[in-house]
Amino acid sequence: MEIGERIRKIRESKKMSQKEVTVISGVGTAMFSRIESGKTEPSITTLEKIALALGVGLSDFFHEDAPAQDVEVNTYDSSLMERVKLIDTLPDEEKKTVFSIVDAFVGKRKLKNALQNVLHDAV
Amino acid sequence: MEIGERIRKIRESKKMSQKEVTVISGVGTAMFSRIESGKTEPSITTLEKIALALGVGLSDFFHEDAPAQDVEVNTYDSSLMERVKLIDTLPDEEKKTVFSIVDAFVGKRKLKNALQNVLHDAV
DNA sequence: TGCATTGTTGCTTAGAAAAGCAAATAATAT
């Protein structure tokens, strides 16, 4: 199976849209579409970003054998993705305002810890 | 661990020289040296050739011990995802406050409904 | 019916990978 098909399968199994993955990963929507449809071969760096956004390990993209991805639904998909969608609809200015408010609620230290925990749990 | 180091370890464990791997794989010696020393990031295609020459699977290059997350964490400070995940760690009261602010910014009824669904799921 | 979301495609530009060849520097054996 091509890597693009595998990525798509994993993404759909987590009920995420392409847009969501691109927002989280920072990969452009055009690129991501071409990657999934096999029109371009992503670099390792790009695959790392995508794997992180999907909440899977990089090696999950290369398992030739049985795909066990359907089982592993990451913990921050559905409700969290709804929030991503909402905030993502905001103009950049307002987005920054929301960010500053969030940052005001918690300090920078707690922020990094929280992120690390989430990421650890996800992968 | 970097992928280059991993390739080198596998190659040395099989007691093969760089030359042998490059002859079998068809990857140039200059390229292969730069790959092992981490001076360049190989493409998937090149990794496939190398894996074949080494007699290992592609996923053997990515076995999860050096998560890219450690590197990424510090670069996500201003990203959307970081805040979104952070919001999830807030107490309910503060979470609602943040969401109400988002709601105020968004202002659309449709999105407001979506937000309430999110809140419902969260609480 | 419109309207927004989702996904695809085309284009330009910048940057990095890969080939191919050559030269320089380890490392090892004779």
Place this chain on the structure above:
DNA sequence: ATATTATTTGCTTTTCTAAGCAACAATGCA
């Protein structure tokens, strides 16, 4: 030490990824 092999580095050219646009169908929803 010299020769031989192994690995690294430099350079040019070609190819391709990736970003950042924009435009385009297709689908679903109001």
